[in-house]
Amino acid sequence: MAFEGLSERLQGTMTKIKGKGKVNEADVKEMMREVRFALIEADVNLKVVKEFVKKVSERAIGQDVMDSLTPGQQVVKIVKDELTELMGGEERKIEFSSKQPTVIMMVGLQGAGKTTTSGKLANLLRRKHNRKPLLVAADVYRPAAIQQLETIGKQLSLPVFSKGTDMSPVEIARQAIEHAKTEHLDTVIIDTAGRLHVDEALMQELKDIRALKEPDEIFLVVDSMTGQDAVNVAQNFDAAIGITGVVLTKLDGDTRGGAALSIRTVTQKPIKFVGMGEKMDALEAFHPERMASRILGM
Amino acid sequence: AKYRKVDEDFFEELEEILLQADVGFETVIELMDELRYEVQRKNVRDTSNVQSVISEKLVDIYQAGEAETNEINFVDGLTVILVVGVNGVGKTTTIGKLAHRFKNEGKTVMLAAGDTFRAGAIEQLDVWGQRVGVDVIKQSEGSDPAAVMYDAVRSAKSRGVDVLICDTAGRLQNKVNLMNELQKVHRVISREIPGAPHEVLLTLDATTGQNAMIQAQTFKEVTDVTGIVLTKLDGTAKGGIVLAIRNKLKIPVKYVGLGEKLDDLQPFDAQKYVYGLFAEGLDKEQQLEDADK
Numbered sequence: 155m156a157f158e159g160l161s162e163r164l165q166g167t168m169t170k171i172k173g174k175g176k177v178n179e180a181d182v183k184e185m186m187r188e189v190r191f192a193l194i195e196a197d198v199n200l201k202v203v204k205e206f207v208k209k210v211s212e213r214a215i216g217q218d219v220m221d222s223l224t225p226g227q228q229v230v231k232i233v234k235d236e237l238t239e240l241m242g243g244e245e246r247k248i249e250f251s252s253k254q255p256t257v258i259m260m261v262g263l264q265g266a267g268k269t270t271t272s273g274k275l276a277n278l279l280r281r282k283h284n285r286k287p288l289l290v291a292a293d294v295y296r297p298a299a300i301q302q303l304e305t306i307g308k309q310l311s312l313p314v315f316s317k318g319t320d321m322s323p324v325e326i327a328r329q330a331i332e333h334a335k336t337e338h339l340d341t342v343i344i345d346t347a348g349r350l351h352v353d354e355a356l357m358q359e360l361k362d363i364r365a366l367k368e369p370d371e372i373f374l375v376v377d378s379m380t381g382q383d384a385v386n387v388a389q390n391f392d393a394a395i396g397i398t399g400v401v402l403t404k405l406d407g408d409t410r411g412g413a414a415l416s417i418r419t420v421t422q423k424p425i426k427f428v429g430m431g432e433k434m435d436a437l438e439a440f441h442p443e444r445m446a447s448r449i450l451g452m
Numbered sequence: 453a454k455y456r457k458v459d460e461d462f463f464e465e466l467e468e469i470l471l472q473a474d475v476g477f478e479t480v481i482e483l484m485d486e487l488r489y490e491v492q493r494k495n496v497r498d499t500s501n502v503q504s505v506i507s508e509k510l511v512d513i514y515q516a517g518e519a520e521t522n523e524i525n526f527v528d529g530l531t532v533i534l535v536v537g538v539n540g541v542g543k544t545t546t547i548g549k550l551a552h553r554f555k556n557e558g559k560t561v562m563l564a565a566g567d568t569f570r571a572g573a574i575e576q577l578d579v580w581g582q583r584v585g586v587d588v589i590k591q592s593e594g595s596d597p598a599a600v601m602y603d604a605v606r607s608a609k610s611r612g613v614d615v616l617i618c619d620t621a622g623r624l625q626n627k628v629n630l631m632n633e634l635q636k637v638h639r640v641i642s643r644e645i646p647g648a649p650h651e652v653l654l655t656l657d658a659t660t661g662q663n664a665m666i667q668a669q670t671f672k673e674v675t676d677v678t679g680i681v682l683t684k685l686d687g688t689a690k691g692g693i694v695l696a697i698r699n700k701l702k703i704p705v706k707y708v709g710l711g712e713k714l715d716d717l718q719p720f721d722a723q724k725y726v727y728g729l730f731a732e733g734l735d736k737e738q739q740l741e742d743a744d745k
C-alpha cells in the first residue's frame with residue numbers, strides 16, 4: 155500500500171522522539187515536518203495543515219513539555235489530542251424535532267452516497283431510535299434515482315414518497331412533509347440530487363426546500379476519499395444552506411480520510427455518522443479519536 | 453500586470469498550488485527540483501515567462517517518455533470495453549456518454565448491465581441506453597455479473613455490433629472478494645473473444661485525493677487497465693493525482709468528464725489539463741500580490 159512507507163516514517167519519528175529524555179526545538183521541528191507530510195498525504199487541506207502544525211508546535215515547545223520527564227511522549231500525545239479535538243472531541247447525537255415531523259435533508263456532490271445513506275439512516279433511526287421514517291425521492295435529475303430509492307425502500311420495507319420526475323423537488327418535498335403528517339410518520343428524510351457547490355440554480359433549489367420547514371438536520375454527505383477540494387465544497391454548502399452535520403461515506407475503503415479534518419475545521423460542524431459499506435446496516439456513529447489515528451496512520 | 457520575480461517565494465507558492473490540486477507530495481517535489489534547474493538553465497527571470505516552462509515540465513512528468521495515447525484501441529469486428537472503478541465515480545454515466553460518442557462516429561453500440569448489485573443500477577443504464585438509442589443487455593438484479601457479460605458478448609457477436617461497453621458495479625479496491633469477481637468478469641470476456649476486453653477504462657473522480665493512486669495500482673493489477681476517464685472536472689477539483697498516476701503507472705488518461713449530460717465528455721488534452729493545475733492559482737496569487745501593493 156502506498157501509505158505504508160509514510161506510516162513507517164511517521165512512526166519512526168514518533169518512536170525516536172518518544173524515547174528521548176530531552177527534546178529541543180529542533181527535534182520538534184523535525185517531527186512536525188513529518189507530521190505535515192503525513193497530513194498532506196492523507197488529503198488534509200494544506201491550509202488546515204499549516205494552522206494545525208503551527209498550533210501543535212507552539213504547544214510542543216512550551217515549557218511544561220520541555221520540562222516534563224517524558225517530553226517525547228508528551229509531544230506525540232499533543233499531536234493526537236489536538237487532532238482528536240479538531241475532529242470534534244465528543245460523539246454528537248442526531249437532533250429530533252418536538253414538532254412533527256423531524257425533517258432531515260441529505261445534500262452533497264454527485265456520487266457521494268446520499269441515496270444509499272438516506273436508506274441506511276432510515277434503517278438506523280427505525281432500529282435504534284424507534285422512529286417511523288419516510289424516504290423522499292427529490293432527485294428528479296439523475297437517471298433512475300427514484301427507482302434506486304424505491305428499491306432501497308422495498309429492501310427495508312419502508313415507505314418512499316415519490317412523484318416521478320415531472321414535479322419540482324421543492325413541491326415533492328412539500329407534499330412529502332404533508333403526507334408524513336397525515337400518515338403519522340415522524341421522520342422525513344429527503345434525498346436530494348447530487349450537485350456542484352458552484353451550481354447556483356441547484357443551490358437555490360436546496361434553499362427553497364429548506365424554507366418549507368426548517369430541517370432539524372441538514373447532512374452534508376462527503377466521500378471520505380475526497381482530496382484538497384473538500385474545504386471548498388464544505389464551505390460553499392455551509393454558506394448556502396447552513397449544514398448541521400456531516401456524514402463521511404466509504405470509510406470501509408483504505409483512504410486516510412483527511413477530508414474529514416478539513417471539513418470539520420472549516421465548518422465547525424460535527425461529523426455525525428460514517429458509512430462503512432454498501433449494505434443498509436453499514437452506518438455507524440463517528441469516533442473522533444479513531445479518525446485521528448487513521449489520518450496519522452497509527 | 454507587473455510580473456514578479458521567479459524567486460524562492462514563487463517556487464513555494466507554486467508548490468502549494470500543486471499540492472492543493474492533489475498532485476501529491478512525491479510528484480510535486482520531483483517537479484520543483486526539475487523546475488528550479490530548468491529556470492536557472494534557461495535564465496527565466498519573471499513569472500510571465502515561467503508559465504510555459506512549468507507547462508512543459510508538467511507534460512514531461514505526465515508522459516514520462518511515453519507517447520501520447522488517448523485513442524481507443526478499436527479492432528476489426530467487435531471491440532469490447534470494460535468500465536471499472538470505485539463507487540460513485542461516474543462509470544455508468546461515462547458509458548452513456550461514450551455510447552453517444554461512438555454512435556455519432558457511425559458505430560453500432562451495445563451496453564451490458566454488469567452492475568447487478570446496486571439498487572437501481574440496471575434501470576440507470578437502461579435510461580442511458582434509451583437516451584442514446586442503443587440496446588442494453590441485462591438480467592435481473594442479483595444475478596451473476598459474469599453471466600451477464602457472457603450473454604452480452606454472445607449477443608454482440610451474433611448481432612454484429614461494433615462496440616460493446618460493459619458496466620460493472622462500483623467496488624473499493626481493498627475488497628478482495630469484489631476484486632476477484634471483477635477478475636472473473638474479465639476472464640469470461642477474454643475467453644469468448646481472445647484479446648478482449650480491448651480497453652479497460654478505469655473511472656477516476658477528479659475530487660478524489662491521494663487514494664486514487666492506490667485505486668489505479670490495484671485495478672491495474674486485477675484488470676490490466678488500459679486508460680483512465682477522469683470525471684467531474686467541471687467542478688473546482690483539478691484531479692492532480694492522475695499526473696502522478698500516469699508518471700508512475702504509465703496509464704494514460706483517455707477522456708475527461710465535464711458534466712452530467714450526453715455531450716459532457718472530451719478527449720483528454722494534456723496541455724490543457726496541466727495548465728488547469730496551476731495557471732489559475734498563479735493568477736490568483738498574482739492578483740493578491742498586486743492588491744497588496
Ligand SMILES: Nc1nc2c(ncn2[C@@H]2O[C@H](COP(=O)(O)OP(=O)(O)OP(=O)(O)O)[C@@H](O)[C@H]2O)c(=O)[nH]1
Nearest residue numbers: 264265266267268269270348404429430431539540
Ligand atoms: N463501499 C461503500 N460504498 C458506498 C458507501 N456509501 C455509498 N456507497 C456507494 O457509493 C455509490 C454512490 O452512492 P449513491 O447513494 O448513489 O450516491 P449519491 O450521492 O446518491 O449519488 P447521486 O445521487 O448521483 O449524486 C454507490 O455505489 C453506493 O453503493 C459506503 O459507505 N461504502
Ligand SMILES: Nc1nc2c(ncn2[C@@H]2O[C@H](COP(=O)(O)OP(=O)(O)OP(=O)(O)O)[C@@H](O)[C@H]2O)c(=O)[nH]1
Nearest residue numbers: 264265539540541542543544545622684709710711
Ligand atoms: N458534475 C459531474 N457529475 C458527473 C460526471 N460524471 C458523472 N457524474 C454524476 O456522478 C454521479 C454518479 O455517477 P454514476 O455514473 O452513477 O457513477 P458510477 O460510478 O456508475 O456509480 P456506482 O455504479 O454506484 O459505483 C451521478 O450523479 C452522475 O450524474 C461529471 O463528469 N461531472
Ligand SMILES: [K+]
Nearest residue numbers: 265377540657
Ligand atoms: K465520489
Ligand SMILES: [Mg+2]
Nearest residue numbers: 268269293299
Ligand atoms: Mg442519489
Ligand SMILES: [Mg+2]
Nearest residue numbers: 543544567573
Ligand atoms: Mg454505476
